[in-house]
Amino acid sequence: MKFLPLIVRHLRHNWVRTTSTVLAVGVCIFLVCTLQAFVQAIAFNLKSANDSRLVVRHNVSLVFRLPEAHRGRIAGMPGVEGVARVNWFGGIYMNDRKKFFPNFAVDMDEYLAMYPEYQITDAARSALRQDLRACIVGKETAERFGWKEGDVFQLESFIPNYRKAEPFEFVIAGIYDTDSVKNPGTALTLMLFHYKYLFEGTEERCGIGTFSVRIKDPSVAVDMAHKIDDTFENSDTPTKTETESAFRASFVSLGGNLALLLNTIGLAVTFSILLVTANTMAMAIRERRTEIGILKTLGFSNRQVLFIVLGEATLIGLLGGAVGCAMARVMIPLLPSLPFIGDAVRGFPGLGLSPPIAVLGFGLAVLLGFAAGLTPAVLSYRAKITSLLRHV
Amino acid sequence: MSTVEVRAVRKVYRRDSEELVVLDGISVDVPEGDFVALMGPSGSGKTTLLNLIAGIDRPSAGTVTVAGTELSRLSEGELARWRSRSVGFIFQFYNLIPVLTAVENVALPLLLTKLSRAERRERALTALKLVGLQDRSRHYPRQLSGGQEQRVAIARAIVTDPAVLLADEPTGDLDARSAEEILELLETLHREFHKTIVMVTHDPRAAHRARTQKHLEKGVLVA
Numbered sequence: 001m002k003f004l005p006l007i008v009r010h011l012r013h014n015w016v017r018t019t020s021t022v023l024a025v026g027v028c029i030f031l032v033c034t035l036q037a038f039v040q041a042i043a044f045n046l047k048s049a050n051d052s053r054l055v056v057r058h059n060v061s062l063v064f065r066l067p068e069a070h071r072g073r074i075a076g077m078p079g080v081e082g083v084a085r086v087n088w089f090g091g092i093y094m095n096d097r098k099k100f101f102p103n104f105a106v107d108m109d110e111y112l113a114m115y116p117e118y119q120i121t122d123a124a125r126s127a128l129r130q131d132l133r134a135c136i137v138g139k140e141t142a143e144r145f146g147w148k149e150g151d152v153f154q155l156e157s158f159i160p161n162y163r164k165a166e167p168f169e170f171v172i173a174g175i176y177d178t179d180s181v182k183n184p185g186t187a188l189t190l191m192l193f194h195y196k197y198l199f200e201g202t203e204e205r206c207g208i209g210t211f212s213v214r215i216k217d218p219s220v221a222v223d224m225a226h227k228i229d230d231t232f233e234n235s236d237t238p239t240k241t242e243t244e245s246a247f248r249a250s251f252v253s254l255g256g257n258l259a260l261l262l263n264t265i266g267l268a269v270t271f272s273i274l275l276v277t278a279n280t281m282a283m284a285i286r287e288r289r290t291e292i293g294i295l296k297t298l299g300f301s302n303r304q305v306l307f308i309v310l311g312e313a314t315l316i317g318l319l320g321g322a323v324g325c326a327m328a329r330v331m332i333p334l335l336p337s338l339p340f341i342g343d344a345v346r347g348f349p350g351l352g353l354s355p356p357i358a359v360l361g362f363g364l365a366v367l368l369g370f371a372a373g374l375t376p377a378v379l380s381y382r383a384k385i386t387s388l389l390r391h392v
Numbered sequence: 393m394s395t396v397e398v399r400a401v402r403k404v405y406r407r408d409s410e411e412l413v414v415l416d417g418i419s420v421d422v423p424e425g426d427f428v429a430l431m432g433p434s435g436s437g438k439t440t441l442l443n444l445i446a447g448i449d450r451p452s453a454g455t456v457t458v459a460g461t462e463l464s465r466l467s468e469g470e471l472a473r474w475r476s477r478s479v480g481f482i483f484q485f486y487n488l489i490p491v492l493t494a495v496e497n498v499a500l501p502l503l504l505t506k507l508s509r510a511e512r513r514e515r516a517l518t519a520l521k522l523v524g525l526q527d528r529s530r531h532y533p534r535q536l537s538g539g540q541e542q543r544v545a546i547a548r549a550i551v552t553d554p555a556v557l558l559a560d561e562p563t564g565d566l567d568a569r570s571a572e573e574i575l576e577l578l579e580t581l582h583r584e585f586h587k588t589i590v591m592v593t594h595d596p597r598a599a600h601r602a603r604t605q606k607h608l609e610k611g612v613l614v615a
Contacts, residue, residue, distance in 0.1 A: 002503050009491040294487045297448055298501045298548075299476020301469050385448040389483075 003304070007312045014284065018316065021280045025320020025365055026327060028273035033328035033353055033361040034335075035262040041351045042249075042259060044185040049245035051218035053114055054225055055086075056211040057247075059238035062088075065207025067237055077231070079216050079224055084110035085195045087209040089162060091155030093145070098339065101141045103155060103191040105198035105206070114214045117183035118192075124149070124174020132200070134173035135193035142175045149174060155191075161205050168201055213241075270364060277372035281313045285376035292380050293388030302381045309377035310370060317369015321362040328353045328361065395556050395588040396422035396445055401454035403440050403611075414440045416611040417454070422556075422604075427582040427589045429602035436608040438592040439560055445590060446479050446558050447471045459555035476504040480549030484561035486541040488533040488548075495520060495529035498547045505552070519547035523577060539570030546577055550587070557581065559591040563598050575601045 011018045056074065058064035075083045084107040093099040108128055112118060120136055127149075128134045137147060147153070149172050156167040170193055178186040198206050215224050225241035232239045242250070285292070292305055300308075332353050403415040414437045422428050430438045443449040444456050447463045456463045459478050466474055488497045499516035507515070520526050523543040533541055542562060549557055559578065563571035579601055581587040591602060599605050607614045 005496075006489075006492070006503075013491040290487065291489055294483075294489070295500075296472065297446070297475065297481050299472050299474075299504050301472040303469070304472075304504075386443060389448075 003308050003311065007308060007315060010284075010288075010312060011315065017280060017284065021277055021316050022319045022323060024273055024276055025317060025368060026323030028269050028368070029321055029324025029361045029365045030327040030331065031269050032266040032364060033324060033357050034332055035266045036357045036360060037328070037332050037351055037353060039259045039262050040354060040357060049185075049243070049248050051221045051243050051245065052215055053244040054213040054215060054221060054228070054241050055244055055247040056213060056228055056239050056241045057209070059229075059240045062209065064237070065209070066211065066239065068208065070232060070237070070239070071208070071211060073231060074211060074213055074228060077224075077227065079220065080213055081216055082110050082114055082214040083107075084114060084212045085208045085210075086111065086212050087195060087198060087206060088159075089155070089193075089198065090157045090159045091162075091168065091191075092158060093153065093155055095156065099145075101138075101144070101189050101191060102187070103193070105195045106192050106212075107195050108192065111192065111212060114212055117178050117186045118176040119178055120174040120176045124176075127171075127173035128194075131171055131173070132194055132197045133169055133171045135170045135191055136174045136176050137172055137191045138188035139175055139177045140188040141191060142172070147172055147175070161207070162198065162202055164201060164203075168197070212244075270368060274368050274371055277313070277316065277368060278375060281309075281316075281372045282376045284312075285309055285380060289383070289388050292383065293385050296385045296388065306377045306381040309380050310373045313373020313377070314366060314369045317365045317367070317372070320369065321365025324365060325353070325358050325361050328358070393424055394421040395424045395426075395459055396420065396590065397455075397457040398441070398445065399455045399457075401441075401444060401451045401456060403437070403444065403449070404452040414611050415444075415451070418608075418611070418613050419454075420606065420613060422588060422590055424588055425582070425586045427578070427587075427601075427603045428591065429599035429605045430590065430592045430608060431594070431596075431599050431605060432608035434594075435610075437611040438608050441608065442558050442560055442590060442592050445556070446481055447475050473504075476501055477552060478555045480552065480554040480557045482542070482545050482549050482557065482559040482562045484564040486533070486538070486545045486565075488541055488544055490533050493530050493532055494525060494536065494544045494547075497533070497544055498551050500548060501552050515551055516547070519551040520544070522550070523547045537570070538566050539573055542566060542570070542574050543577060546574070546581075550581065550585075556588045556590065559589065561592055561594065563593070563595060571595075571598070 056066070056070070058066055071083050071085065074080060085105075087105040089103045089105050091103045093101070112120070112125075118136070124136060128136065142148070145153075151172045152169060153172075154167040154169050157163055170191075176188070178188065180186070213228070215221060221243045225243065228241040229239050295305055295308070296302070332351060335351065398418055398420040401415055401418045402413070405412045405414060418437075418441065420441070430441065432438050440449065444451050445458060447456075447458070447466070450464065461474060461478070463471065463474070489500065492500065495513065495516045498519050499512045502512040502515060505512075517526060517529060520529050523546050525540060525543055525547065528536060528540060528544075533544070536544065557578075562578070563574050566574060575598055578589060578591065582589050582603070589602075591598070593599050
């Protein structure tokens with residue numbers, strides 16, 4: 001601690017270099033924290049997935065429709081408790097893509113029985129049965145648009161098959177919420193409406209996007225998925241069945257390795273900044289060769305000199321970590337409201353800087369500073385006084 | 393009793409297969425309280441000898457004993473601790489730390505002691521007063537003249553009350569008037585505080601201020 005004022009003085013003396021290095025580390029940590037927040041949000045989103053639920057889709061792509069006949073055959077299989085048709089509607093509110101929220105046409109009774117985490121009132125259930133236009137909306141989306149029960153709104157899909165002369169009109173029967181402790185990761189942004197309304201509204205052209213299947217025994221989920229696929233293997237529309245978590249993971253990541261990709265980007269950014277910081281530290285110490293020689297002449301031991309150089313680099317990392325975490329704390333919650341980026345990230349529930357990510361970012365920054373200072377510190381440790389003072 | 397005892401010291405630098413003998417079997421005694429000027433042409437080995445006495449370099453052969461401690465017996469860490477207690481070094485180019493004020497520069501060697509911050513500051517101010525710069529304690533080196541910077545460097549050298557002061561061309565970078573002031577200051581330290589001083593210099597006028605003069609040529613003591 002005695003040497004801290006000396007370290008701080010050096011950092012203050014060359015404040016432009018110090019500030020730019022701290023900012024470089026800060027931006028790096030901000031990026032790492034943001035990427036980690038996405039990774040965490042993906043994992044959080046998958047937490048709500050349940051292995052007692054399977055998703056059946058066309059073997060080739062989600063774009064291709066499934067026939068109605070499949071529903072009955074799946075429902076009749078032993079171990080299956082329920083089947084619901086689910087179609088991604090792709091509805092846009094007020095023709096403004098920035099006001100996007102996920103919306104699905106579903107077999108409401110079967111679907112809500114499969115998803116008890118979506119909690120609605122009895123009045124809402126009753127209202128759902130009375131009006132084909134009725135829908136339920138997640139609490140976050142309702143709050144976003146200031147909606148309440150009984151409100152009417154319109155959506156127009158960007159999917160050609162779901163378009164008609166007039167937009168679809170919906171009445172909010174209820175606003176669903178969830179117990180976030182019991183059901184972490186449950187999305188509160190969805191809007192669910194009757195599949196029948198879509199079916200009739202599109203003059204029976206809508207087809208079926210996926211089936212959600214509830215099974216009795218989650219431990220045989222993979223076997224059940226194989227059984228379903230085997231059943232339709234030789235049909236005109238073969239299926240691909242996955243557990244809900246596998247489906248979401250593949251859907252969210254599009255390649256299955258989004259988390260790996262994000263982590264790799266984070267590592268690459270960190271490594272680049274490590275090189276930049278190490279170079280800055282090396283330059284800073286090279287400029288002070290004589291000074292290090294003076295310190296050693298005055299009686300500072302090699303170890304103390306090593307500590308001073310490492311301390312300076314670590315302090316830069318520490319400051320960078322603080323800046324990066326502060327940026328992440330402020331910026332990550334703002335991402336959903338940003339143009340372009342906002343549309344992509346709005347679907348991630350729980351996006352934010354969690355304490356573990358903050359600790360990871362801060363620790364990484366300190367480690368980065370320490371690593372950047374290691375080479376110049378060791379060189380200073382080893383350097384002989386006579387060679388350090390030779391440039392005088 | 394001698395504060396500095398140099399016995400049959402050789403210093404050889406090797407570059408590839410070539411050997412360069414800088415000091416060739418030198419023996420010197422500097423009695424306690426003496427003021428010695430080491431003179432000689434460039435490359436004669438004056439600074440090398442001073443570095444050996446300061447414990448910042450090691451001889452190829454022979455022994456160097458300063459204030460009763462034989463330096464070759466000390467490890468690097470012990471040598472650093474010994475330097476902080478026993479030697480005050482004055483450089484030709486002052487070598488103050490630019491980011492520290494005059495008082496902080498003077499207090500720098502005291503960071504290695506157990507003194508409190510207030511005690512360190514008090515001692516540094518006393519040393520600055522001794523060199524006549526108490527009113528410049530908060531100035532940075534860039535705000536001082538060359539002569540003032542060298543006086544701060546002298547204050548830094550004496551603040552730990554070392555057994556020996558070593559000065560390497562202390563007036564080499566100064567104008568005549570400033571050089572005169574520095575030499576007077578060194579004389580005062582020798583005369584009134586009985587400091588043992590070894591000074592390397594090219595300047596005969598500076599050397600005349602010393603009580604003893606020794607001449608080196610090609611690594612050998614000639615007088």
